[in-house]
Amino acid sequence: MADNDILDTSDGDAPDGDASQAPQSRPQSLMLAFFGNHVLEEGDLCVYSGSIIDVLGRVGVGEQAVRSTLTRMVNRGLLRRQREGRRMYFGLTPHATRILHDGRTRIWRQGAVNDDWNGSWTLLGFSLPDSWKRQRHDLRSRLAWSGFGALYSGLWIAPGDVDVSAVVDELGLADHVKIFHARADQATDIELMIRDTWDLESIAARYVTFDKRWTAHLGAGSGEDPIGTRLRLVSEWLWTIRTDPRLPARHLPPAWPARAAQETFRQVAEQTEAPALRGARELLETAPPR
Incomplete structure (x- = not known):
């Protein structure tokens, strides 16, 4: 759970x-x-x-x-x-x-x-087999609690530097997840992105x-x-x-x-x-x- x-x-x-x-x-x-x-x-x-x-x-x-x-x-x-x-x-x-x-x-x-907020974002990308419905649900639930929203279906984003490595390890998904810390380019409309994601x-x-x-x-x-x-x-x-x-x-x-x-x-x-x-x-x- x-x-x-x-x-x-x-x-x-x-x-x-x-x-x-x-x-x-x-x-x-x-x-x-x-x-x-x-x-x-x-x-x-x-x-x-x-x-x-x-x-x-x-x-x-x-x-x-x-x-x-x-x-x-x-x-x-x-x-x-x-x-x-x-x-x-x-x-x-x-x-x-x-x-x-x-x-x-x-x-x-x-x-x-x-x-x-310091202007940074945490990005988490994942790709799980179609049969892993429970793992996908658990990961999405934990990400939502940690402040993430779905930028795209397999790419989630959260404001700030969020350490979710322990969550990923606990769920046994380290081999299926990639985590990045980044800043948005000037071409990105952050307020529009926020409205589209949350x-x-x-x-x-x-x-x-x-x-x-x-x-x-x-x-x-x-x-x-x-x-x-x-x-x-x-x-x-x-x-x-x-x-x-x-x-x-x-x-x-x-x-x-x-x-x-x-x-x-x-x-x-x-x-x-x-x-x-x-x-x-x-x-x-x-x-x-x-």
């Missing part, structure tokens, strides 16, 4: 195929947001299943859905079980830890606005939707549960940014909505961080790994 699929927060397509409408977050995505928010930075801890059921219940995920999601994630190598007496605890695997660190970098460090309207619509939804939350007061609010916030933000390659701001339409949406995200994140962490530490039953 590609990391981009694991980090896909959607529970299916949006109503009427409208990509701007954030769909209901999948239990697995909320589960990953939970571990990313409350376990990743706390060290190598295992969390009691009853605590997880309590927390995800705050965002509308029922007990049976939580239990089946935990089992599925164990089978996928994302979580590990640990029994303590009659209780079952769950912790992150190294694979899930890497995915969450990758997501954390994308969410909290890189940001959605690329103001410091669906800017869809990306912008996601940011507008997110900003509208969470700006309203900012003015709603502090009556909501901060743990649940923060889980929904991170999950929806990940859904919003997952198709955005962080294109250079200078080549995007005026008033590109990512800037306002990112500011809203950071305000709600700051507003909920301390009370969510405090509440989680009081609520969660944890155990050291064995």
